[in-house]
Amino acid sequence: MRVSRKCVTSVFRCLCSAALGLIAWSAYAQGSRLVIVSWDGAPDWVVDRLLDEGRLPNVARMKAQGAWADRVVMGMPSVTAVGHAVLWTGAWPALNGITGNEVPVLPRKDHTVVETRSGFSSDGLLAEPVWLSALKGGRSVALLSATQSYPPDPYVAAIREMMAADEKAGRDYRALPSKFIALSGFERQLSAPKVYADVRALVDSKRLGREGKELAIRVADDNLLIFFPRGEDGTYKECAIYRVEDDALKFAAYMSYPDIKFSSPIEIRKGADWGLLSFSLMSLTPDMSSFLLYQGDCDAFLGHCDEARLRAYVFAAGGFHDLPIREIYAKGGFGPTLWQGGGGEAEERLLLLVERDFERLSQGFEHAMRFFDADLITHYSPAIDTFGHLVMGVLDPSSPRHNQDLANELWPVYARFYELADRWLGRVLQAAGPTSIVALVSDHGMEGIARRVSVNRILVDAGLAVTADGREISVNSLALSPPWMDIGVVVNDKSWKDGVVDADRRSEVLERAKAALLAAKDPTTGTQLIRRVYDASEIVGGGGDAGCDLYLDFAPGYEPAGGLSDKLVVDADPVLGAGTHGFLPERRSMNAIFYALGPGITKSRNLGVIQGVDVIPSLCPLAGIPTPRDAVGRNLRLREPGEEEW
Structure with missing residues (x-):
């Protein structure tokens, strides 16, 4: 009997598919590796639109082959530190202690209501995160980037307790x-991004054996020399970077325009810290009449990792995030932006850096997969959130600053951020392989606004808050919008150090504050600024020692302004407005995303609307990781019906 080649090929494919399925099932039965990827500030409504436009093939693959949520309701307020703490712990802010990007210093009896510390720090996290429950369960962890992972001291202390036991x-x-590996580059910047474009700052040079132009610069503790050699034909098309050591020059990096726009990374030191710095030659005319050289952001990686593995990881990745969106791009540092009359060249230059940033994330993850052998890996990008803050005021159709013509120009740029993030996700899926569970999450949504409201101005005018020097709110205030949460109000009662409100006056102060807040109107339009004031008991996960007494629901187009302003209402950027978040998590624009793919997960399963606290309790059983001790979320049962969880 003759068997056709087509038949043999079909049988072979079926056997391969069965083998892969068996491998995946084996991993599921033993507890799979869990990889969590976070896109900061990715609203579900934007991701849905991009999926409809066919721009996110890897998210589409996760949706078709795994489980996904219509949308995710996170914690209050809808900000980065809060959203991630809810994800990591499966607990609401009142329980996990992270009530904002800044949090009060506790206990109250020892600290005033105006004292703050970072909500991104591990010091404020009161509930057990998934990486600690994983370690307790005997699993290994690599936090390539995660909020509340630094400083690692609380987790190292827990490891020591386990070692003693x-x-x-x-x-x-x-x-x-x-x-346990935990890395973070957000805490210590060695040098800020910078643009060199002034031809007059260059000086003629012959000391390198070639005629050219040079510029001496200092970056952190290092002296560098930028050299543009003149070619034999009298034109300029190259740039070299030299390290200056004891008046001697040591070659460090090379670029050629337009073929080699990025330099190799250069190790930079500042005191005991080190990081990698890269340059980008974005423009160079042959006659040297103009040039544009970008010096990237340089940050030190901190955390918990031995030096050899740290150096290997950092050099494999190529450095930390380099996203000069506000400090350079928005100010015209790459040329006029689209809203400044530019023709798109500034956006092309920015997107080159964004593409490189995601390439670094991909390279770092692939290195971690090869050398860290971790059962739980987390990774994160702030790129989408950072650009969204700049342009969402124009892009959001509900925003008062929405401009359809400008939105038509900016939307492809914003969408490109997601396409590059999706490419990174594809690299993660490929490196993780079919035996891993990969989850894609975001921490909050985004919406556009045009105006900002000084909540403390309302309270000062109502006689509830007082100023210390005309600019800052005093600890003698009865009620205030604290520096650690601008979308809430707290009564300065005597549970706080130096508090002034007796217990029997709390209700009176709260009622006066509610009345003043609800009565506030925009002096220009007459719009009621705050639609509703919620008691802490009405907010899921609201209140607690680190929370507020009242939470505010602002009218569309408005956001709270922290601190104290002379004016009740001030304009955001007159052209762009602003992209913002932090509002009530039930607000449609604040909703986040969740997709999960891997062994044991039902294909194309729509979970409907879920809560952020449900994510980790649903993933842990599939990965063989104990659910964090303080988790209150539901297990959404992502497995195939009839199958047992690990």
């Missing part, structure tokens, strides 16, 4: 410290 029980404890 293992030693006492006669178990081998020596491998425990190597099972």
Whole structure:
């Protein structure tokens, strides 16, 4: 009997598919690796539109082959530190302690209502995160980027407790410290991004054996020389970077316009810290009449990792995030932007950097997969959120600053951020392989606004808040919008150090504050600024020692302005407005995303509307990771019907 080649090929494909399925099932039965990727500030309504436009093939793949939510309702307020803390712990802000990007310093009896610390720090996290429950369950962890992972001290202390318990029980404890890797580059910037474009700053040079132009610069503790050699034909098309050491020049990097626009990374030091710095030659005319050289952001990686593995990871990735959106691009540093009359060249230059940023994330993840051997890996990008803050005022159809013509020009740029993020996701899926569970999440949504409201101005005018020097709110205030949460109001009662409101006056102060807030109107339009004032008990996860007493629902087009302003209402950017978040998480524009793909997960399963606290309790059982101790969310049962969870 003759068998056709087509038949043999079909049988082979079926066997391969069955083998892959068996491998995936084996991993599921033993507890799969869990990878969590976070796109900061990715609203579900934007992702839905981009899926409809066919721009996100890897998200579409996760949706078709895995489980996904219509939308995700996160914690209050809808900000980065809060959203991620809810995801990591499966607990609401009142329980996990992260009530904002800034949080009050506790306990109240020892600190005033105006004292703050970072909500991104591990110091403020009161609930157990998934990486700690994973370590307790004997799994290994690599936090390539995660809020509340730095400083690592609380987790290292927990590891030491586990080591002591293992030693006492006669178990081998020596491998425990190597099972925890936590990296963060957000805490220590070594040098800020910068643009060099002034031809007059260049000086003629012959000291390198070639005629050219040079510029001496200092970056952190290092002296560098930028050299543009003149070619034999008298034109300029190259740029070299030299390290200056004891008046000697040591070659560091090379670029050629337009073929080699990025330099290789250069190690930069500042004190005991080090990081990688790259340059980009964005423009160079042959006669040297103009040039544009970009010096990237340089940050030190901190956290918990031995030096050898840290250096290997950082060099594999190529450095930390480099997204000079506000400080350079928006100010015309790459040329006029679209809203400044430019023709798109500035956006092309920005997107080159964004593409490189996602390439760094991909390279870092692929290195971690090869060398870290972790059961739980987290990674994160702020790119979408950062650009959204700049342009969402124009892009959001409901925004008072929405401009359809400008939106038509900016939407492809904004969409390109997502396309590059989707490419990164594809690299993650490929490197993680079919035996891993990969989850894609975001922490909050985004909407456009045109005006900002000084909540403390309302309270000062109502006689509830007082100023210390005309500019800052005093600790003698009865009620105030604290520096750690501009969308809430707290009564300065005597539970706080130096508090002034007695317990029997709390209700009176709260009622006066509510009345004043609801009565406030825009002096230009007459619009009621705050639609509703909620008691803490009406907000899911609201209140608690680190929370507010009242939470505010602003009218569309308005956002709270922190601190104190002389004016009740001030304009955001007159052309762009602003993109913002932080509002009630039930607000449609604030909703986030969730997609999950991997062994044991039902294909194309729509979970409907879920809550942020449901994510980790649903993923952990599939990955063989104990659910965090303080989690209150539901297990959404992502597995195939009839299958047992690990």
